[in-house]
Amino acid sequence: MKLKLTSIIPLTVALSTASAAYADKWSDMFPHIKNTGDIPGECSYESMSKKDYSGQKLTINTHAVPVMGEPTALHAEQFSKLTGAEVDVIHTPAGDLYSKAMVPFQAGQAPYDIVFGFSNFIRDWMQYLEPVPAKYVEMRQMKDVTQSHIDVASWDGQMIQYPIDGDRHYLKYRKDVIDNPEYQAKYKAETGKELRVPQTWKEYAEIASFFNGWDWDNDGELEYGSAEVMKKDDLMYAAFYSRSVAYSKNPRTPGGFFFDLETMEPLINGPGFVEALTDWVEATKYVPPGGINFGLGDEINSFGGGQTLFSFSWDDAFVAAMEDGSPIKNKVGAAPLPGSDSVWNRVSGEWEQTYNQAPYIVWGWAAAVAKKSKNHEMAFDYLCFFANDANHQADIAIGRFGVNPFKKSDFVPEIYVERQGWDEQIAKEYSETLIEMEEKSTNRVFPLRVPGVFQFNSALATGAAKALAGQLSPQEALDEVADQWRKITKRIGADTVREAYAVGVALEDNLK
């Protein structure tokens, strides 16, 4: 892997310097790509300008402005200028993306040529989607995408969703506290332990509790330990899974994480998950007031606004913190998710006392073309254009766009240092953390992508929320969830679910 990095850096640097000196006509017309100019490729500005889609219309359903919504609209405008096509963009709140696309699909219609959504919709909506044609998969631009993201966009080897964004969960922390010698001394004196980036969830809890409820950055406001997505909405279950992976994803017991692949018996109420949920209930003590009702937006506001020491879900909070004008710019760091000192072995029925860590390759934004669309070629050209090198490089430099790195050439610290004003150390830490998860890890969990995924996740969210609210104990809550999962599996058909789950497990167990 090191070899690949060292060969990419010169390439990217060469590209950027070459094109920076290359003040081309495209960057004049489209200021968005002024930093790099047009980068040659099959979907570059130059190539697109040669296509003529005048008189044709493209309809896109995407997320609200600005996250994903703004780049979609911006690239739509650019695409329209280059090719003469008329592009209509509709914005929809995140929670409704699924239904807005599925209701027409199920009624046999396709009012949108392109639909945006989350990559874990894949099993449910792939029957209505047009797979990505080979010609796009073979492009250099696509080969640059990291393997994890190609996996996430594909089903059983076929690429169904077009990669336009990358997402992951990772730990974010306040450097001005963790790296602060004064606080390190204070922590050591009072607890006898090192103040460092937490390596396990237990450590995370200890440090977060220590820094909970007092003003440690001297801004006149109280700060708290951690901001987490605890509101029982569409995303909270992902936060829970991130917390469970270390306890339950045992590389020595392959064959399923959410279910036992053979029997389709839910594993969700196993001791590993219960331990994670117990941690989470404990966490309600070190989140800000109202933290138990935090959606992703609140988490971003909280950590990004400087209210908490830690956060661990998607990129957005980190990006918000590093915006120009943020009071905590260059005071935050990135690290892999905490692990655990013990991991549950479900075969032996015991806790193994070894350190375990695993990334949760969580899903992110995805875009796909409707099968019933009459404009397949134009739609794929748009998506390809969206993700072309010039646009992509420009997009990841604009925090609010929500476009995060997913190409190997993205993990180059210089991009963030030069274009976004990041501290070099931080940019390096960020790139390394991400590459570690994307390319190097072998013990990982893929999101649940089976038919009825929303039912499973919804059942989990309800159970976890009850535990957080103190209505049930963690074990009781998860037992209830397992019970629900059994019922759902029975309704959908165990074989159907197994068939789909096997695809994800194969990736996790590195069989493919």
Next chain:
Amino acid sequence: MRKLYLTLKYLFIGLWSMFVVAPFLWALSTSFKDFNSVTGGATYIPWVDFEPSLEGWRVLLRSPAQGGVNIVEPYFNSIVVTCSASFISIFLGTLAAYALSRFTFKAGFIKNSDITFFFISQRIMPPIVLSIPFFIMLGKLGLLDSMVGLVMVYVVLLMPIAVWIMVDFFNKVPREIDETALIDGCNPYQAFYKVVLPNSVPGLIVAGMFCMIFGWTDFFFAFILTFTEVQLLPVAIVALNSSITPWWSLSASALVSVAPLIVVAFIVERYLSKGNLSGALK
């Protein structure tokens, strides 16, 4: 004793007024904030507590490619759809209400009150479940994403209200009036149009207002049944709801979307007061 009563009265009204106004003031203040002013803790007065910014307001006029949501067209669409649906609902609903109030219907064991109840029971169904069938229906008629389709659906939603309210109001207008008119040589339509209707103006105004309100503020059906051609205001505003809730633009848009209905409120109040007079004149 009277003084005490009056003081209490004003106190109550005062408190309630503050309660009514509080969120609007907060929205007004928030509409001038930006990300940092919101996340640092509660702030109130521009320039004193925080640096104001016009971002929340500008977003409403900008196109999405520049990070905004243009609400001008949805605004206009909402006005047209709401007014059309309300008008049709009031028209059909008032006629039906008059019949239910004045005449007797019998079909087996179904009586007047059952028919009236049938009308109002349409409001009980939670919208979600009606969404797919309406979607399919409009799809087959080719009316998806069109004003006509939306008006059709809204008429179904609003007519029950019109009927229910007007039946109540018609019931309060004594039958003697109708009978007097008929004796004077009017046919039933004239009796209705010239005599009974003018006496029910408060009811009409109220029914009209409710239709306007429920039509203007509907989010759900507009959301499911439209795509690109016709966007209504609530849908356009909710489309602002990104991962980071933009409190500032939502506040600004909340204020903006209330504005037309405030005008309606003024009109209604005027007619209400007048209606009192005409009732006495009979």
Next chain:
Amino acid sequence: MNFKHKYLFLFPGLLVLIGILIFPVGFTVRLSMSSWDSFFPGLDYIGLENYFRLFQDDSRFWEAFGRLSFLSLTTVTLQYVLGFALALMVWKDIAFKRFFRVLFLIPMMTTPVIMTVIWKTFFHESLGPVNDFLNIFGWNPLWLSSEILSKVTVIIVEVWQWTPFMFLLLLAGLLSLPKEPYLAASIDGAGPYRTFIYVTFPLMAPISIGAIIIRLIEASKIMDTVYVLTSGGPGTATETSSFYIFIKGLREFQFGYSAALSFTYLIIMIISLTIIAKVLVRLMIRE
């Protein structure tokens, strides 16, 4: 009066309603007997299986119903009492009554989905003005994240939004009351209290009942408030029937089951409302 004209009055509206509704309602019933979900769209026939599941296995639905009854009865009662009080107060004899009348109408004009976002920020435990103010006294109530308080917050928002509805209907009713009974009452020497009990209240009974019933119907559908404020949380503390139906329908995409839930809900509501209406008539008109 029995004219053939009566059909001409009634039928345009009735037929339009039935015409447009017949397909959706029929479809919903048919849907409730299928297992349409995201993976298996289409109308297969599974008979009453959804209903069995609903009655035997779904305690969550009934819990939601319980919460719904609590929330809707509380909010409607509060709205009625407050609305009536306000209507009486701005009916006559007070300065600026026209201004107040307009002012009191305004909350109802807001789009619930949008306004509730404002409320969410208003009651935000860390960043909102309510707690900012209460912090002075050392209080920090968890408006949106405590099991009991979250219900209170929902009630507050609903009362704010819909009291104007009652207020308007009752005010319109008051304004079209005949004068004679009042003249008679004042001749009899009745004070304001007795006039209210024996004249105003009984005269307003029909309108009151109508208003309460409509309001109960609307309140039961309460969705936007819960969705934005708490997503039914914390846990399931504010999950109401229509929210639950929404989740099953548009989030989990179990449309068949959701249709069965809706239809059951419809039947229960019709029965309850009929009973409530009869009770109200007894209470209010006999007096």
